[in-house]
Amino acid sequence: MYEKVFKTDFDKDPHAQKKMLNIAYVLSKWLKTYLVTSKALGDDALQQMIWLSILQERDLKDEFAKKATEFYTQIQSVPFKKTADALPVWVASYFHREHVSWEAPLKHAETIQHCTETMTACWDILRLKMACEMSMVQRITAESSTRKEVQAAELQMIGLYALKDIYETLWQLIDSGNDLYFTRLEAFLKQFGAYIDPGELNGIFQYAYYFTANQSRHKQEEVHYERTHRLNILALEHGVFLLDGYMPSSAFGNIVTIACLTKDYNWASRFIKDYNHVLQENQRDEAVLLAQAIVAFETNNYKGVIELLESVDFTNHLDMLRAKSLLLRSYYEFGAEQDVMLNTCASFENLLRRSSPQTEADKAMLAFVLTFRKIVTQKSGKELILNRIEKSTGIYSKKWLIEKMKHYKPEYAIRKVKSE
Known part of the structure; x- marks a missing residue:
C-alpha cells in the first residue's frame, strides 16, 4: 500500500512514519466530518436545529420565522416519552420564542409564555433526574450531600451561576420595580461581566435599559439617568455596543445625551474623543458634530450649537431629528x-x-x-x-x-x- 502511494519502500524512506501519521490525521478528520454529517442528515430534528441556528446567526429573519414555526409545530405533534426528548422540545420552543419575540412580542405574549413554561419544564426534568441520580450515588457511597460553591478556576461554572443570578435579579427588577434589585444587578455585572459573551450581555443590558428608560420617562427622576449612565459605562467596558465592530450613530448620541443629563460633561467630551473611531466612517463626521452640539446645548453654549448645526443637513434620519430639535431650542434660548x-x-x-x-x-x-x-x-x-x-x-x-x-x-x- 505504502509503495503504491509514495512510489518508494517503507523501510527505505526516512520520513515514512511522519507521512503515515499525516495520512492518519487527515483520514480521521474526513471520518469525523462524514460521521457528523451523516448524523445530522439522518436525524431530522438535529438537522433542523443546525439549520435554524445558521439562519439565526445570519439574521435571515423571514426564513428563520418560517422554519422555526414548522419545527415547533412538528415537535408539538410528537409524544414526550423520555428524558432525551427534552432537548428537541426545548430547542423548538426556544427558536419559536425567538421568532415571535422578533415579530411582535405583545401580540404573541401568550405564545411566548407557553414556550417559556415548556423550556422551564424541560430543564426541570433534566435537573430532577440528575438530582435523583446524585442522591442515589451519595447514599450508596455515603458521601455528604453538601453543595460545593463555585470555584474561581471553574470558568464554566462561574458563567453558569453568574447568568442564573443575573437573570433572576433582572426578572425581579422588571417584575417588581424594586430599586434594590437594580443595585444587585449592577454589582453582578461588575463582578461577572467579563465571563459572559457580549452578545448575551447585550440582551441583559437591553432589559436593564428598558427599566431605567421607563422610570425616567414617567418619573423624570435624575437617579434613573444616573443609573443609565453607569450602565452605559459598564456596557462600553464589556464591548456591548461593538458587536458588529461599529457603534450606531444613534447609540453614540444617546450615550452623550445621558452623560450630559447627569452633568458628567467631562466624561461626555472624553467619550466623543476616545470613541469616535468606532463609528462607521460615512457616519463619523455627522455623529461627532451632533454629539458636540449636545454637549454645547447642555452646557448652555447655545451660540455654539447654532454655529455647529445651522448649515448642516444630516443624512441619518434620527440624527436629523435631534439636530433640528437642538437648533430650534438653541434659537429660543439664544433669543433669535x-x-x-x-x-x-x-x-x-x-x-x-x-x-x-x-x-x-x-x-x-x-x-x-x-x-x-x-x-x-x-x-x-x-x-x-x-x-x-x-x-x-x-x-x-x-x-x-x-x-x-x-x-x-x-x-x-x-x-x-x-x-x-
Whole structure:
C-alpha cells in the first residue's frame, strides 16, 4: 500500500512514519466530518436545529420565522416519552420564542409564555433526574450531600451561576420595580461581566435599559439617568455596543445625551474623543458634530450649537431629528428673531409630514414642533398649551417645554372699540 502511494519502500524512506501519521490525521478528520454529517442528515430534528441556528446567526429573519414555526409545530405533534426528548422540545420552543419575540412580542405574549413554561419544564426534568441520580450515588457511597460553591478556576461554572443570578435579579427588577434589585444587578455585572459573551450581555443590558428608560420617562427622576449612565459605562467596558465592530450613530448620541443629563460633561467630551473611531466612517463626521452640539446645548453654549448645526443637513434620519430639535431650542434660548424660528419650524414641519412611513419618533417630534411654534407666536392661552404638553404621552423634549411655559406670557391682539 505504502509503495503504491509514495512510489518508494517503507523501510527505505526516512520520513515514512511522519507521512503515515499525516495520512492518519487527515483520514480521521474526513471520518469525523462524514460521521457528523451523516448524523445530522439522518436525524431530522438535529438537522433542523443546525439549520435554524445558521439562519439565526445570519439574521435571515423571514426564513428563520418560517422554519422555526414548522419545527415547533412538528415537535408539538410528537409524544414526550423520555428524558432525551427534552432537548428537541426545548430547542423548538426556544427558536419559536425567538421568532415571535422578533415579530411582535405583545401580540404573541401568550405564545411566548407557553414556550417559556415548556423550556422551564424541560430543564426541570433534566435537573430532577440528575438530582435523583446524585442522591442515589451519595447514599450508596455515603458521601455528604453538601453543595460545593463555585470555584474561581471553574470558568464554566462561574458563567453558569453568574447568568442564573443575573437573570433572576433582572426578572425581579422588571417584575417588581424594586430599586434594590437594580443595585444587585449592577454589582453582578461588575463582578461577572467579563465571563459572559457580549452578545448575551447585550440582551441583559437591553432589559436593564428598558427599566431605567421607563422610570425616567414617567418619573423624570435624575437617579434613573444616573443609573443609565453607569450602565452605559459598564456596557462600553464589556464591548456591548461593538458587536458588529461599529457603534450606531444613534447609540453614540444617546450615550452623550445621558452623560450630559447627569452633568458628567467631562466624561461626555472624553467619550466623543476616545470613541469616535468606532463609528462607521460615512457616519463619523455627522455623529461627532451632533454629539458636540449636545454637549454645547447642555452646557448652555447655545451660540455654539447654532454655529455647529445651522448649515448642516444630516443624512441619518434620527440624527436629523435631534439636530433640528437642538437648533430650534438653541434659537429660543439664544433669543433669535421670531422669523428665524418660525421659518425653521415651517420647513421642519413639512419634512416631518412628508416622512413615510411616519415613525413614533416623527410623531413625537411633530408634536414638539407644533407646541414650540405656539410658544414662539404667543397667541394661545398658557393653560391650553400647558395642558396639551402634560397630557401628551408622546412629545419630544417634554421637560424642556414645561420649563419654558413657566415664563410664557400670551400677547393677545386687543381690538379697540370706539364709543358711539
